[in-house]
Structure formats: C-alpha cells, structure tokens
Amino acid sequence: MASPRIQRWAVTLCGYEYSIVYKAGKDHQNADGLSRLPVAETGVETPAEEERVLLLEENGVPLVKADQVRKWTDKDTVLARVREFVLRGWPKRVEKSVFGAYVKRKEELSVEAGCVLWGARVVIPPPGRTDLLKHLHTTHPGIIRMKGLARSYMWWPKMDADIEAMVKTCTMCQENRNSPQCAPLHPWEVPNLPWRRLHIDYAGPWMGKMFLILVDAYSKWIEAYPLSKSTSAVTIQCLRQSFSQHGIPEMVVSDNGTSFTSMEFQEFMARNGIKHVTTAPYHAASNGLAERAVQTFKGLIKKSSGDSIEVKMARALFSYRITPQSTTGKSPAELLCGRKLRSTLDLIHPDFKGQVQEKQVKQKLYHDQHAKERHLREDVSPWHVDHDKVFASPAFLAPGL
Numbered sequence: 001m002a003s004p005r006i007q008r009w010a011v012t013l014c015g016y017e018y019s020i021v022y023k024a025g026k027d028h029q030n031a032d033g034l035s036r037l038p039v040a041e042t043g044v045e046t047p048a049e050e051e052r053v054l055l056l057e058e059n060g061v062p063l064v065k066a067d068q069v070r071k072w073t074d075k076d077t078v079l080a081r082v083r084e085f086v087l088r089g090w091p092k093r094v095e096k097s098v099f100g101a102y103v104k105r106k107e108e109l110s111v112e113a114g115c116v117l118w119g120a121r122v123v124i125p126p127p128g129r130t131d132l133l134k135h136l137h138t139t140h141p142g143i144i145r146m147k148g149l150a151r152s153y154m155w156w157p158k159m160d161a162d163i164e165a166m167v168k169t170c171t172m173c174q175e176n177r178n179s180p181q182c183a184p185l186h187p188w189e190v191p192n193l194p195w196r197r198l199h200i201d202y203a204g205p206w207m208g209k210m211f212l213i214l215v216d217a218y219s220k221w222i223e224a225y226p227l228s229k230s231t232s233a234v235t236i237q238c239l240r241q242s243f244s245q246h247g248i249p250e251m252v253v254s255d256n257g258t259s260f261t262s263m264e265f266q267e268f269m270a271r272n273g274i275k276h277v278t279t280a281p282y283h284a285a286s287n288g289l290a291e292r293a294v295q296t297f298k299g300l301i302k303k304s305s306g307d308s309i310e311v312k313m314a315r316a317l318f319s320y321r322i323t324p325q326s327t328t329g330k331s332p333a334e335l336l337c338g339r340k341l342r343s344t345l346d347l348i349h350p351d352f353k354g355q356v357q358e359k360q361v362k363q364k365l366y367h368d369q370h371a372k373e374r375h376l377r378e379d380v381s382p383w384h385v386d387h388d389k390v391f392a393s394p395a396f397l398a399p400g401l
C-alpha cells in the first residue's frame with residue numbers, strides 16, 4: 001500500500017502527459033562545471049510540502065485513463081478479439097450475439113495505443129463503464145445531456161441504455177426531471193452561454209512580469225493581468241475585477257498551481273458559489289483552453305506595438321476581441337457582449353444608419369422647439385418644469401458622457 005504522500009503525488013502527476021526518453025549517463029553533457037560545485041549551507045530549511053487540495057478526485061470516483069483502458073482491453077475476451085479483427089482483418093463469420101454491435105461498426109473501428117476506437121470515441125471495456133457513468137453523472141445532467149457528453153468521448157454496446165438506467169434510478173435526477181436547465185455545468189460540456197466556464201492559467205515571466213490569463217470557454221474572450229507575483233491574494237483580486245465586469249461564472253478550471261489550490265482561493269470560489277475544477281477527469285489536456293489562450297496571448301503581445309506592457313496588452317487584446325474566430329465566425333466580443341465593439345475599422349464603412357439617425361435627431365429638435373413654443377403660450381405658468389423628464393434624461397444622469 002503506497003503512503004498517502006506518494007498517492008497524493010501520483011494523483012497530482014496524473015494531470016500531465018509524459019514522454020520519457022532514456023539517455024545513457026555518458027550522453028549527459030548539459031551540466032556545466034558550476035552546477036556540480038557544492039553550495040555553502042544557507043541554513044534555510046526546505047519548506048514543508050504544501051497540502052494540495054485534490055479536487056481531481058472530489059467525487060471519489062477513480063479516474064479512467066487511456067493506459068487503463070488498454071489494460072482492460074487486453075484482458076477482455078471480446079474486446080481483445082475485436083482489436084485483433086480490426087488490426088488483422090475480420091473473419092467471414094463471427095458470433096452475432098457477441099460481436100454484433102462491433103461488426104455493424106467495423107468500417108469505423110480503429111486501434112490506437114492498444115485501445116479500440118469507434119471514430120473518435122474510445123470503446124470502454126466493461127470494468128471501466130461503471131466509473132465513467134459515475135463521472136458523467138457527477139452533476140446530474142439528466143439523460144439527454146449525459147448521453148450527449150458520453151457521445152463525444154466514449155462508446156460501448158448498449159451505452160445509451162446504461163445511461164438511461166442510471167438516471168432512472170437516481171432520486172435527484174427524478175426529482176429534478178422537469179427542470180433540466182437548473183442542472184449545473186459538467187466539466188466536459190461546452191457551455192451554451194458566455195462567461196459560464198472560465199479557464200485560468202499563469203504564463204510568463206515575460207518582460208519581467210507574470211501574466212494571469214483568463215479565457216471564457218464559450219466566447220473565447222481573453223483577459224490578461226500583468227503581475228509581479230502570482231499569489232492567491234493577487235489572483236483573487238484579478239478575478240474579482242473580471243467578475244465585476246462580466247459576472248460570476250459557474251465554473252473555473254485551473255491547473256494545480258499553488259495559487260489555485262490554497263485555502264484562500266478555495267474559500268473565494270466557495271463564497272461565490274463557483275465550482276472549481278483543477279483537472280478534468282479522463283482528458284489530461286483538460287486545461288488546454290487556457291494553454292491555447294496563453295499561446296495566443298503570447299503571440300499577440302510579441303506583435304503588438306507600444307511603449308509599455310499596458311499599451312501593448314490593450315492593443316493586442318482589443319484586436320483579438322474584435323476578430324471573428326474561425327470556428328464560430330463571430331468575434332469574442334460579439335459572443336460575450338452581444339455586439340460588435342466599434343473600432344477604427346468602422347470608419348471605412350459609409351454609416352447610413354448614423355446619417356439617418358442624425359437627420360432624425362435634427363428633425364426632432366426642430367419639432368420640439370416649435371411644440372414647446374406653442375405649449376408655453378398656452379400654459380398658465382411659464383416657469384413650469386417637468387422634473388421627471390429632466391431628471392430622467394441621459395444627459396442629467398451621465399454628465400460628460
């Protein structure tokens with residue numbers, strides 16, 4: 001039995017993918033002389049290992065990983081044979097009651113790293129099915145959403161029936177059957193509204209700064225904060241600022257960086273009713289969205305002009321936010337704010353709407369002046385002021401705008 005400490009590390013490391021390459025001792029040439037010289041004792045004690053909050057296993061269901069799927073496939077008499085058939089060709093006759101579901105799909109089956117795939121979906125051997133059903137069911141998404149989620153990742157014969165059976169026997173799902181929109185977002189789902197799920201990550205240091213990067217899973221809107229340190233307190237301060245502008249998200253996804261796993265950060269999430277997910281189950285590249293946002297941001301900043309980081313950032317982010325995404329055809333601003341942000345590019349368009357509006361304003365002004373004159377002549381008191389109208393006018397509420 002491994003010690004709790006080793007287990008903790010094992011689970012923390014689960015969030016990463018490794019490619020380990022053997023290198024013989026004689027080939028190690030990257031250490032220079034200085035790195036081998038002993039350093040004088042400083043008397044500073046190595047700080048105790050920080051307690052990590054293992055949200056990875058928050059629902060207590062073990063993670064299912066590709067390597068495990070391969071091992072189960074090796075041991076499963078049916079699936080191991082299916083894998084053989086896929087690799088070496090299907091026999092003329094197979095037992096329909098056993099292989100029927102696979103034969104139907106044989107043109108679309110493939111093998112990757114020892115796992116059988118149907119299209120992009122991993123065929124799950126029986127020992128993994130229960131745990132994956134539990135993962136899919138984490139937020140009680142209901143039959144339809146649970147099937148939708150499952151279909152983008154996995155398959156096994158009669159998977160849909162298994163999902164239906166699970167939901168039908170779940171009291172919570174049955175009680176909330178008529179209000180599926182209340183079911184919270186599952187970590188694997190693509191949100192259908194902006195600013196519901198945010199991915200965050202630290203990047204840098206570049207130009208002497210660390211950058212906290214936030215990306216909205218729906219609109220791909222990116223926010224970035226240049227910081228001199230990446231503590232939990234600073235992270236919270238930045239998130240608070242973003243939340244004050246766009247609202248509080250349902251879910252925040254981050255890696256296991258200490259600024260995200262501290263008690264302080266967890267409390268901030270809990271106080272705001274935000275579900276904090278540190279690594280999505282099953283897919284190791286779960287925070288890929290944040291990693292891509294970091295790369296995008298890095299690329300933009302490099303190309304951006306300006307004397308200070310702030311100016312560079314503002315220019316880079318503005319141009320990114322108004323540029324339509326190839327996948328959606330819409331800009332992050334359109335998806336998040338529901339409108340196109342006006343930019344200097346708008347100047348090239350002949351603004352017919354603006355001209356018409358200008359004309360209408362002039363007409364109204366002329367009309368009102370004349371109407372007022374008539375009104376004043378009829379009124380008993382020439383000093384009557386309609387306070388409601390004056391105080392409600394935008395000019396009064398927002399002087400200077």
Ligand SMILES: [Zn+2]
Nearest residue numbers: 140170172173
């Ligand atoms: Zn349920």
